[in-house]
Amino acid sequence: MPVLSPTWTDERIELLKQHFEAGLSCREIAADIGVSRNAVIGKLSRLNLTRGRTIDDRKVQDRPARAPRTVPRLQYEMLATIYGDTDAPVVAGPIDEANRCSLLELSENRCRWPISTPGAEDFCFCGNSAPDSQPYCSGHSRLAYRPNGRARVMRG
DNA sequence: CCCTGATTCGC
């Protein structure tokens, strides 16, 4: 891989679809793959994989001009915090799928991050060593929980 | 108040 950076390759799309069907939020999927949330949503829309919102009445057709009102750079701040702000677009934390296990093999100190292999039908989990009272390992916990001050429980 | 989902538009 000299200088090629294909945004959406087969594996990427498979992972996207698997995570989407797994019930993960677009933010989780984006963080896991390493792209922005809109990129995931855009790709899903292109693939006709919307979760269920076929609005018929198009009301947001009004496009007067680019009027920056509040500058929605919230995603960028979050992504930067997750990735380390000054590093390559890779998942932060020691995430290795060598310890992946099934749901039945999950323990209290095992990372419960859903791992979907783009080749097998078996759905596995991260299975890494997670600290006590923590559902994910150090790497995935950062993806699951927002580094912001508000610790809101995920609704997805 | 903020975040998530989906569509639309520019490149």
Next chain:
DNA sequence: GCGAATCAGG
């Protein structure tokens, strides 16, 4: 086709 921008809803 991809990604950012935007809107609507929760």
